[in-house]
Amino acid sequence: MSNVPENTVYSGPQSQSPNQRVTLTQLRQKHKKGEPITVVTAYDYPSAVHIDMAGIDVCLVGDSASMVVHGHDTTLPITLDEMLVHCRAVARGAKRPLLVGDLPFGTYESSSDQAVDTAVRVLKEGGMDAIKLEGGSPSRISAAKAIVEAGIAVMGHVGLTPQAISVLGGFRPQGKNVASAVKVVETALALQEAGCFSVVLECVPAPVAAAATSALRIPTVGIGAGPFCSGQVLVYHDLLGMLQHPHHAKVTPKFCKQYARVGDVINKALLEYKEEVKNGSFPGPLYSPYKISRSDVSDFSNELQRQGFEEAASAAAEAVEKIDNEQ
Template sequence: MPITPSQLSRWKQQHRPIVSLTAWDYAIARLLDQAGVDLILVGDSLAMVALGHRNTLPVDLDVMIHHAAAVCRGVEQALVVCDLPFLSYQISIPEAIAAAGRVLKETPVQAVKLEGGSPAMVETIHRLTTLGIPVLGHVGLTPQSVHQLGYRQQGQTADEAERILQEAIAIAEAGAFGIVLEHIPAPLARKITEKLPIPTIGIGAGPDCDGQVLVTADLLGLSAKTPPFAQVYLNMGEQIIAAVQSFGEDVRQGHFP
């Protein structure tokens, strides 16, 4: 049976760590699902790792739906969550409902992810979840706010840490089934994880979250630049270059075909 948001909540209570990675196409998604990943995020990070943009801002809803549909074709078990892209949900609640509704109507995705924990965003999350749309929250470093926040670690001061904590609590109270904690100090992530009844998924947030997520391109060594909190488990980039060079040499020397 496919994994559901409620199953993630049960795993938090059982102290069963949640494994999450990103995907942007059928091929990657199929392999992640076969490897037993619990949650596959169709992240707007695909703007950089798949489409070559400098940040996540250029992708629109049509692009995210296109990639989400491809990812879902490769998945049988994992919970698939799709990022709502920049300005598809921040302008008004009706536009957020329409954007999330399109994702769920046009793809088999089970949930959407929204960045931020401002009062307006909390109200948006509340309205979406009231309508039966599962929402994954996201606080700390929020990449769609790159021009305001940059890519520095968030929550380093006492005031910042308290703001992020209160945002996380409000998001949980609004009905989100989980929350991503990105690039915040480990003690803050641990405090949030202990206080929230919903699962926390960390990325650069230390070891005490209920689960961990990485951008798959970072894990596989395919990113042009790897974040300081990521870990390369396989340098596929170098392997691909070597394989292509071998193929090229065989062609030039008449050894292939």
């Protein structure tokens, strides 16, 4: 699936031209060399540009957009058409990372044909390089296999699978007892056997993730799964601390390190903007850049008066006087 020679050595973003896309071959080489793989979610053009500039390996357009962007309590409501809008926006902004698009709930479980049709749309209409699907039930394993056989790269996802909260009983960590831990490893192996190039391990104990990582020949990407995975993924908004309001705490999981508190900066800026508009200090002369000459204002006022807009003519004249006094 890559035109990069097998013996090409990946040495980071400095070895690539700005428009050279990260490939599966390069990810496999990083994994083989024990170099951690970096993954961050993105849902729109600005976040994709940031991820691109940072040199992140993989950009995941996650169905977590349902919660983080659309404000739902779960990932279930988001539609394929909504996901495709996010995918296209991200594809315009992230030129370097491998792009992986989530298949939303209800778009791949019914049959292998449905799964392949959905995956094809995510690549053709969404501009993605690969897809991600959740879970390890026989139907989902079959879906993964069918998509791979259709020539589309697939990332698997085991452990806490948010689309399955109906049967999991909520957002509950997995692998916390022997049977559950064994199931995590077995499911990851089944996804590898189906042809997945990588598997996300979400919310499982670190020893379980270490075991799965050791058992697999493909990279694991952890989220709330400890330090022993082949790489890590975090949600853009979570790692930046975008939502600091207590009402929105549901979207900031306890396993996420906040590398910034951007939400505080945003809140402060919005409050300052509101105050400056209220007290009249914004926009002021500095942010009123478009000029008109005094003679043109005079002619403009005369024309307004001729048309019967006396108050408008006076307002234009008074504005000129005020601007001159402020400068």
